[in-house]
Amino acid sequence: MSRFSIRPTAIQGLSLIQHHPLGDERGYLERLFCTQELQAIIGQRAILQINHTFTAKASTLRGLHFQHPPHAEMKLVSCLRGEVFDIAVDLRQGSPTFLHWHAEHLSAYNHRTLAIPEGFAHGFQTLTADCELLYLHTAAYQPDAEDGLNALDPTLAIHWPLPISERSARDQAHAPITAAFIGLDAGLDAGQNP
Numbered sequence: 001m002s003r004f005s006i007r008p009t010a011i012q013g014l015s016l017i018q019h020h021p022l023g024d025e026r027g028y029l030e031r032l033f034c035t036q037e038l039q040a041i042i043g044q045r046a047i048l049q050i051n052h053t054f055t056a057k058a059s060t061l062r063g064l065h066f067q068h069p070p071h072a073e074m075k076l077v078s079c080l081r082g083e084v085f086d087i088a089v090d091l092r093q094g095s096p097t098f099l100h101w102h103a104e105h106l107s108a109y110n111h112r113t114l115a116i117p118e119g120f121a122h123g124f125q126t127l128t129a130d131c132e133l134l135y136l137h138t139a140a141y142q143p144d145a146e147d148g149l150n151a152l153d154p155t156l157a158i159h160w161p162l163p164i165s166e167r168s169a170r171d172q173a174h175a176p177i178t179a180a181f182i183g184l185d186a187g188l189d190a191g192q193n194p
């Protein structure tokens with residue numbers, strides 16, 4: 001039996017993974033990642049880093065973050081505790097959905113993972129207190145390649161579900177997108193690490 005269903009979104013290359021935990025009277029076992037069963041999404045990429053974040057307060061916003069090529073990465077984002085409004089913004093040069101965004105509710109109960117390919121920015125707002133996110137990354141963290149968009153940028157016009165409480169100084173400092181921004185040369189077919 002497949003432990004996953006893969007659901008495409010309206011943005012090409014951006015997918016939602018629905019996990020199918022195996023439950024019994026004790027609780028459940030959930031496969032969080034599987035190279036073989038997620039082949040259609042992962043391709044030849046490898047998971048190179050795993051991060052875990054804890055966010056204490058509801059309404060906190062983190063993002064929107066990405067790494068510039070050649071350090072662009074796929075991120076698989078899951079929520080293991082609490083609930084978040086999770087969002088990916090298409091920054092791929094030449095994409096028909098350039099600067100479009102897609103959001104999903106990820107929670108400890110809905111067993112979903114947003115699979116965000118190279119060339120997207122990612123962020124989230126916590127909808128509950130005490131949220132824990134798990135990130136699988138296909139590239140290592142490269143502080144020099146790291147960048148961000150302002151989550152309140154009027155060009156993106158993201159409908160954040162709650163008034164924003166906490167946000168890092170770095171996230172607040174990102175300048176709005178200008179007409180000069182043509183996007184990231186991350187490849188519409190997604191770069192795949194060997």
Ligand SMILES: Cc1cn([C@H]2C[C@H](O)[C@@H](COP(=O)(O)OP(=O)(O)O[C@H]3O[C@@H](C)C(=O)[C@@H](O)[C@H]3O)O2)c(=O)[nH]c1=O
Pocket residue numbers: 051053062063064065075122123124135141168
């Ligand atoms: C992402 C990252 C950060 N750090 C450091 C930098 C900093 O000192 C501290 C906290 O980093 P940040 O403030 O960037 O944490 P945060 O705002 O939670 O960053 C995260 O935001 C979400 C939206 C994402 O998509 C993630 O990939 C990541 O960028 O951790 C690492 O050492 N390794 C890493 O992989």
